[in-house]
Amino acid sequence: MRAYPALDERKQRILAAIIQEHIHSAEPVASEAVVRHSGLEVSSATVRHEMASLEEMGFLTQPHTSAGRIPTDRAYRYYVDALLNEERLSAEERGRLRRQIHSLAEEAERLIQGAARALADEVRYPSVVATVRPREQLFRHLHFVPLEARRVLGVLVTYAGVYEGQPVELPEPIDPETLDRLSRGISARLEGLTLGEITRERLEALVGEMARHQRLADYVRRWLDRAIRRAAAGQVFVEGAMHLLEQPEFRHPDLVSAVLATLAREEEVAEILRPVPGRPVWVTIGSEMPSPTMRECSLVAATYRVGRRTVGTLGVVGPKRMPYQRTVPLVRFLAENLSEALALLSA
Secondary structure (H helix, E strand, O other), X not given: OOOOOOOOHHHHHHHXXXXXXXXHHOOOEOHHHHHHXXXXXXXXXXXXXXXXXXXXXXXXXXXXXXXXXXXXXXXXXXXXXXXXXXXXXXXXXXXXXXXXXXXOOOOHHHHHXXXXXXXXXXXXXXXXXXXXXHHHOEEEEEEEEEOOOOEEEEEEEEOOEEEEEEEEEOXXXXXXXXXXXXXXXXXXXXXXXXXXXXXXXXXXXXXXXOHHHHHHHHHHHHHHHHHHXXXXXXXXXXXXXXXXXXXXXXXXXXXXXXXXXXXXXXXXHHHHOOOEOOEOEEEEEHHHOOOHHHOOEEEEEEEEEEOOEXXXXXXXXXXXXXXXXXXXXXXXXXXXXXXXXXXXXXX
């Protein structure tokens, strides 16, 4: 936890009341509102004195001379680190969201997109998801499903799930048993390697060992090379970006255009979602965001896993005054259920 000036209980309760009121109203908070919502039996004059102290300590700012105060990035960080009381999701919510996620557990990409969509619909903010360091994902197996005499469905599976499933036109007819032996032979030699380790040279050497089916193996090698390069490029999804327009902070055209443009650039989204070591769930606030165009936003994110391997990040981008007490447990819960569904899919 970061170092902060010492705040006594009264200052903490006043700061929490200001943040909660600002989250609700998106307006500067006056001392009278703090008296109503803090539960403290003190006068408005006492609250104003404490608010002035909090402003001097860098937790509040006053946008206009006659206005109330609004929280700074430092205030939100202190709130998240020290004062946050997470809401408990109801049994109905948990059951509904779990069913929604697990109903999509047929294909990895559809499942990941569905989880992002469910999160965006639930919080009414854009959701973002990215595979983590895709070149380091581990190859699991290669499988071919016969469709016709010379046409099969090629499926590349990593420990994160199915990353490639496309029809393959073979150069010659082949019986299912031979095709199965070929795919099992390739899988046995590649299983456990990262996608980045499966180089073209390694694939060429592998095909050279399969002289009995040289032409077919060489064809499969070219297809597998393309499939691995596509899988290693990673995936980024953004759902519900237009929800930003519902927030008063983003009514200025230049600001919302800059944020939406950033969310449209996969490399920047992947950078925003870079995991924090040792933190399965984390919050990035305002000035902590790596992209200057996102400094009016916050991110709540969590990694999702297959077994012990982290394979991606799921998160929410919203205004700095997002309701963290609800958003944090929602992101955590959906990431956990996405992990469970991916584990079942890749079993």
